[in-house]
Amino acid sequence: MIRTVATTPFEGQKPGTSGLRKKVQVFQQPHYVENFVQSTFDSLSDFEGETLVVGGDGRYFNREAIQKIIKIAAANGFGRIMVGRGGILSTPATSCVIRKHGAFGGIILSASHNPGGEHGDFGIKYNIGAGGPAPEPVTDAIFEKSKTIREYRISDAPDVDIDTLGITRVEDTVVDVVDPVEDYAELMGTLFDFDAIRDLFASGFTMRFDGMSAVTGPYARAILEETLGAEPGTVVRGEPLEDFGGHHPDPNLVYAKELYDLLMSEEAPDLGAASDGDGDRNMIIGRGRFVTPSDSLALIAANAHLAPGYKAGIKGIARSMPTSGAADRVAEKLGIKSYETPTGWKFFGNLLDADLATVCGEESFGTGSNHVREKDGLWAVLMWLNILAVRRQGVAEIVAEHWATYGRNYYTRHDYEEVDSTAADALMADLRSRLDTLPGTVINGLTVEAADDFAYHDPVDGSVTTKQGVRVFFEGGSRVVYRLSGTGTAGATLRVYIERFVADPARHDLDTQDTLADLIEISRVLPDIAGRTGRTAPSVIT
Incomplete structure (x- = not known):
C-alpha cells in the first residue's frame, strides 16, 4: 500500500x-x-x-x-x-x-x-x-x-x-x-588492451592497489587480479566497510601515506595506486615517483592514443580551473582545444555530450573521459597500466620524458580544513574587494600581473557561473588560487593552489615545496590567513 x-x-x-x-x-x-x-x-x-x-x-x-x-x-x-x-x-x-x-x-x-x-x-x-x-x-x-x-x-x-x-x-x-561490477568491467574491456596488460603482469610487473576499505575494492579485485592476472593480494583493503576501517578514504599523500612510503622504499612495486570512498578519485605513484593529479591528466591525454578506445585521438581536454596548466600544453601540441571549467564534474558534462572534450580532470585526484559522465578512479589506473604495457618504461621515466617535452608545472595544494565559515567568507570577500588594486603590486619580490574572480561561460549552453575562485597571476607565469570547497560538512575548507612553470629540464627534479617556497609565503600573507583564521599552517598539503 x-x-x-x-x-x-x-x-x-x-x-x-x-x-x-x-x-x-x-x-x-x-x-x-x-x-x-x-x-x-x-x-x-x-x-x-x-x-x-x-x-x-x-x-x-x-x-x-x-x-x-x-x-x-x-x-x-x-x-x-x-x-x-x-x-x-x-x-x-x-x-x-x-x-x-x-x-x-x-x-x-x-x-x-x-x-x-x-x-x-x-x-x-x-x-x-x-x-x-x-x-x-x-x-x-x-x-x-x-x-x-x-x-x-x-x-x-x-x-x-x-x-x-x-x-x-x-x-x-x-x-x-x-x-555491481559486471557492466563496468565489460566497459573497461572495450577501452583498454587487456591482453597487453596481462602480458605486462606475466612479465613480472608488480603493483599495489589500495582500496582504502571503500567501494573500489571489489572492482579492482575482479579486474586486476581475476581478469588481468595481477598477483593475488595486489589489492589491499579491498572490502568495503561502513566506516572505511576507521580511516579517511581519500587517496592523497596524507591519508594514503603507507602506500606512498612503500613506493618510495627499496621494496617498492612498479606501480602504486589507490581510489577513494565512492571510486571516482585516484592516486598514481611509480617506484620513487609520485605523479600529481594535474600531471597525470596531462600524461594520460598525451598517451591516450595507446589505448584501443582512444586510438583515433582525443577531441579536447577539459580541466577544472584550480588544476595546473600542464594539460593545456598537451592540448596545444596536439592541436586540440583545452577548456577551463569551475570545480565540479557536472561542468564537464556539456563538453563531453557535445563531443568537444574527451579527457577531463581535476587536481583533486579526479580523472576521467567520455566513457561515463563521472570521474573514474579505476579507469585512470587502467589507463596508466595500458600506457606502461605499451611503452614498457617505468613511471618515473615516462614522467621525466613528458617534462622534457612540455616543461614542468610545479604545483601544490594547501588545505585549511574546518575553518570558521564566517572567517573564511570574510577572507574571500576581502580578496575580491582588492582585485582591481592588486595588479602591479610587488609582494616578496614578485609582481602581480593580473587578478580576477574566475567566471565560466559554458560554450555549449551559454550559461554563466561566477565567483568560482580568486586567481592571482604573477609575472613569469606563476599563480596562486583561493577558493572555498563545497565538499565538507563542518565549517569551511579553504583551498589554496600554488603553481609555477619551469621549462628548463635541468630544474625538473627539484623539491616541489622548496621550489614554490616564495609563492607559498605569498599565498599566506596576501590574505592574512593566520590573522583571519588563526591557522598558521595548512591541515593537508598535496
Whole structure:
C-alpha cells in the first residue's frame, strides 16, 4: 500500500557540487531522507514507468537509505529500480549502468572521500539520464521544492533483499538487484588492451592497489587480479566497510601515506595506486615517483592514443580551473582545444555530450573521459597500466620524458580544513574587494600581473557561473588560487593552489615545496590567513 505522509521542510537541503552532504545524524532524522528524495522526484517530470539506478559506497546508513529510496521511487511511479547488490555501486559504475540501460537517472549514496561510520558523513546525489551529476538548474529546483514540501509518498512494502541477485516487486515497480561490477568491467574491456596488460603482469610487473576499505575494492579485485592476472593480494583493503576501517578514504599523500612510503622504499612495486570512498578519485605513484593529479591528466591525454578506445585521438581536454596548466600544453601540441571549467564534474558534462572534450580532470585526484559522465578512479589506473604495457618504461621515466617535452608545472595544494565559515567568507570577500588594486603590486619580490574572480561561460549552453575562485597571476607565469570547497560538512575548507612553470629540464627534479617556497609565503600573507583564521599552517598539503 502507498501512504501519503505529512511533513515539514528542513533547512539547508541545498545540493552542492556533489549532492547533499551532512553528518549521518542529520540524515537519520525522521523524514529527512524522505523529504529530500521526494523533493528530487517533485523537481523532475515524465519518469512514469522509467528506470532508476540506486547504489552507493557502502558507508554507514547506506542500506537504510536505499530501502527508503526504493519505497519512495515505487510510490512515485518508477517502473524499474536497479540496485547494486549489497547496496554497492561506485559512482563511475552508476554512471555506466545509467548509460548502458537507458535509465531515467540515478541516486548515489555517498559522501565521496569524507569519513564514514556512525559519526561520519553521508550524502545523496541525483544523476541525470546522461549519467552525470545533476546540473545547477536541477539542483536549484530540488532545493526550492525542499523548502516548500508538505508531504511525501512511500510504499508500506517490506524491505527488499538487496544481497541476492534477481528481481522482486515493490507495488507495481520491478526491483532488479544487479552485480555491481559486471557492466563496468565489460566497459573497461572495450577501452583498454587487456591482453597487453596481462602480458605486462606475466612479465613480472608488480603493483599495489589500495582500496582504502571503500567501494573500489571489489572492482579492482575482479579486474586486476581475476581478469588481468595481477598477483593475488595486489589489492589491499579491498572490502568495503561502513566506516572505511576507521580511516579517511581519500587517496592523497596524507591519508594514503603507507602506500606512498612503500613506493618510495627499496621494496617498492612498479606501480602504486589507490581510489577513494565512492571510486571516482585516484592516486598514481611509480617506484620513487609520485605523479600529481594535474600531471597525470596531462600524461594520460598525451598517451591516450595507446589505448584501443582512444586510438583515433582525443577531441579536447577539459580541466577544472584550480588544476595546473600542464594539460593545456598537451592540448596545444596536439592541436586540440583545452577548456577551463569551475570545480565540479557536472561542468564537464556539456563538453563531453557535445563531443568537444574527451579527457577531463581535476587536481583533486579526479580523472576521467567520455566513457561515463563521472570521474573514474579505476579507469585512470587502467589507463596508466595500458600506457606502461605499451611503452614498457617505468613511471618515473615516462614522467621525466613528458617534462622534457612540455616543461614542468610545479604545483601544490594547501588545505585549511574546518575553518570558521564566517572567517573564511570574510577572507574571500576581502580578496575580491582588492582585485582591481592588486595588479602591479610587488609582494616578496614578485609582481602581480593580473587578478580576477574566475567566471565560466559554458560554450555549449551559454550559461554563466561566477565567483568560482580568486586567481592571482604573477609575472613569469606563476599563480596562486583561493577558493572555498563545497565538499565538507563542518565549517569551511579553504583551498589554496600554488603553481609555477619551469621549462628548463635541468630544474625538473627539484623539491616541489622548496621550489614554490616564495609563492607559498605569498599565498599566506596576501590574505592574512593566520590573522583571519588563526591557522598558521595548512591541515593537508598535496
